Amino acid sequence: MEERLQISTTKVHRLIKNGELMATKEPFKAHGRYIIDKESANRYIESKGTTQSMPSSYYNLKQQIYMYQPFIQTGTNQLIRVMDIDNQETLFQTKDQHILSFHEATALHYKPLQPLVKKTYIQKKGDVRFQFHHPLSLNDRVYDVIDWLMSEVGYLNLDIQSDNGSILVSVKERTLETNQSYEFITYLQKHCIDGDVQMNDGFIAFISNEQYTALLLHQEIKSELKAMAKERNGSISDVIAELVKKREKYFEIQFK
Known part of the structure; x- marks a missing residue:
């Protein structure tokens, strides 16, 4: 249903809490789940239009936040994490799966445990990609990975997206000095779906599978690209890579 509404699960819970979506809760695992009324969902879609989409950016520079960022409450050390960012509001989730807005979290004296970090943008093309199951616990290791990457590589060299119960993370190809444990590195290697992660003498290397190639193009084609x-705020190589990726199945058939 989240895909049809084109909003995150956290935003769905917020809308239900505010009475903007009608739903009934049924037992499911530890915390139960909501069954959304179809007519209510249709009304919401009509009211928002069909062009609404999930946020393309995983961070907000104005609020200095990023997806899954940890916040700690002053005095109690209670942990919450950012679970949704869009143009209208930022939503946090508590360990009990309660939803807080940015203003509510601020009023309750929550402050970022790991700040949004800016590092020099890596011009070299090539990413290493990871896929993690979306965890229930706010203290899950996947969040430790995201916070560590934010600290070490910065938001310009990182991308985080949520997709069908998974967290997708992309990191620019690079080498970092680190004192992380063998278990931590093994965890990264286990969840790497594109590229490679190697550890050697206190350094961790993120190695991309993407390689450069040269193309001779007609001027008209180059102008179109x-x-x-x-339009995409990217480069010609980004567009070519996107077009080729869409034809991956074609290439697989042709080269078999």
Whole structure:
């Protein structure tokens, strides 16, 4: 249902709490689950229009926050994490799966445990990608990985997305000095779905599978690609990579 509504699970819970979506709760695992009324969902979709989409950015510079960022409450040390970012509001989740808005969290004296970090943007192309199951616990290791990556590589060299119960993380190819444990590195290697992670003498290397290639293009084609890149706020190589990726199945058939 979240995919149809084009909003996150956290936002769905917020809308139910505010009475903007009608739903009934049924027993399911530890915390239960909501069954959303179809007519209520249709009304919400109609009221928001069909062009609404999930946020493309996983961070908000104005609020200095990023997805899954940890916040600690002054005095109690209670932990919450950012679970949804869009143009309208930022939502946090408590360990009991209660939802707080950014203003509510601020009023309750929650402060970031790991800040949004800016590091020099790595111009070199190539990413290493990871996929993690979306955990129930706010103290899960996947969040430790995200917080560590934010601290070490910064938001410009990192991308975090949520997709069908999974957390997808992309990191720019690079080498870092680290004192992380063998178990931590093994955890990264286990969840790496594209590229490689190697550890050697106190350094961890994120190695991309993507490689450079040269193309000789007609001027008209290059102009079209340049226009497409401008629309996407990217580069020509980004557009070409996107087009090739869409034809992966075609290439698999042709080269068998």
